[in-house]
Amino acid sequence: MKVTEVMTEIGGVAIASGGTAMNDDAILVTEDVRKIYRSGADSIVALEGLDLVVPQGQFVAVMGPSGSGKTTLLNCLSGLDEIDAGRVLVDGLSIHELSDKERTKHRARDMGFIFQAFNLIPVFTATENVELPLLLAGVRVTDARLRARETLERVGLGHRLDRRPMELSGGEQQRVAVARALAGKPRIVWADEPTGNLDSEMAVSVIDLLGELHDEGLTIILVTHDPAVAAHADRLITVRDGRLVEDKLLAGPDAREVREEVTVA
Ligand SMILES: Nc1ncnc2c1ncn2[C@@H]1O[C@H](COP(=O)(O)OP(=O)(O)OP(=O)(O)O)[C@@H](O)[C@H]1O
Numbered sequence: 001m002k003v004t005e006v007m008t009e010i011g012g013v014a015i016a017s018g019g020t021a022m023n024d025d026a027i028l029v030t031e032d033v034r035k036i037y038r039s040g041a042d043s044i045v046a047l048e049g050l051d052l053v054v055p056q057g058q059f060v061a062v063m064g065p066s067g068s069g070k071t072t073l074l075n076c077l078s079g080l081d082e083i084d085a086g087r088v089l090v091d092g093l094s095i096h097e098l099s100d101k102e103r104t105k106h107r108a109r110d111m112g113f114i115f116q117a118f119n120l121i122p123v124f125t126a127t128e129n130v131e132l133p134l135l136l137a138g139v140r141v142t143d144a145r146l147r148a149r150e151t152l153e154r155v156g157l158g159h160r161l162d163r164r165p166m167e168l169s170g171g172e173q174q175r176v177a178v179a180r181a182l183a184g185k186p187r188i189v190w191a192d193e194p195t196g197n198l199d200s201e202m203a204v205s206v207i208d209l210l211g212e213l214h215d216e217g218l219t220i221i222l223v224t225h226d227p228a229v230a231a232h233a234d235r236l237i238t239v240r241d242g243r244l245v246e247d248k249l250l251a252g253p254d255a256r257e258v259r260e261e262v263t264v265a
């Protein structure tokens with residue numbers, strides 16, 4: 001079976017030409033998304049005609065040159081940022097048509113975020129950092145504490161619960177950030193260069209962790225510059241000048257050659 005056939009079979013193919021997507025098990029569907037940044041007289045088209053269908057549970061890596069629109073894609077598709085045209089459906093819900101309050105609630109309930117700069121709060125302990133979004137989402141204090149601890153144990157930080165970010169290594173800090181993204185039991189995790197600030201050993205441990213979570217059914221959309229990181233994904237999409245220029249399936253036996261090609265690149 002050809003890679004394209006496998007992709008069609010699992011519904012993981014981007015529909016860019018008005019075809020009908022197999023959306024039944026899609027967690028994320030984007031339709032002709034456009035994003036323009038305007039500053040003064042200048043305007044930059046950061047996303048153009050973006051059509052993408054992501055099936056539930058898929059691990060998608062996003063690559064592309066600096067300035068190509070990867071962070072914009074993540075921000076716009078997750079609803080962190082507004083779009084100028086098109087639609088983004090998460091579980092069939094058009095997220096940009098929700099009120100700010102509804103969108104925030106949806107995000108808190110269903111999405112986790114991991115950024116390159118870990119964005120931890122320096123005066124808070126690891127537990128408090130993981131707890132915070134749970135509390136903001138309305139989880140009860142005792143439940144939030146319990147869940148924060150459990151999730152930190154899950155990422156191998158059970159012995160670091162009361163440390164502040166400064167007292168942790170870079171890899172440990174990133175694992176706190178991963179725990180923070182996961183504690184709310186999200187259905188999609190969005191990660192922007194989550195290993196960019198880590199040495200290769202720590203990067204491997206964060207990627208292994210994401211791989212485990214993916215095995216448990218989590219949908220992951222991950223931006224990376226590192227082909228070795230991208231090779232862990234099921235699918236690799238490439239963005240250039242705000243457009244999706246390539247879409248390859250990396251998972252499954254028929255995709256082995258593609259995966260090797262990515263790893264070697
Ligand atoms: N807030 C903003 N205002 C104006 N232009 C922006 C803004 N954010 C990004 N851009 C521009 O939009 C384009 C896409 O930026 P984006 O941050 O999405 O790129 P990227 O692919 O994530 O790059 P990198 O790999 O360097 O992180 C770039 O030309 C950038 O300069």
Ligand SMILES: [Mg+2]
Binds near residue numbers: 070072
């Ligand atoms: Mg970026």
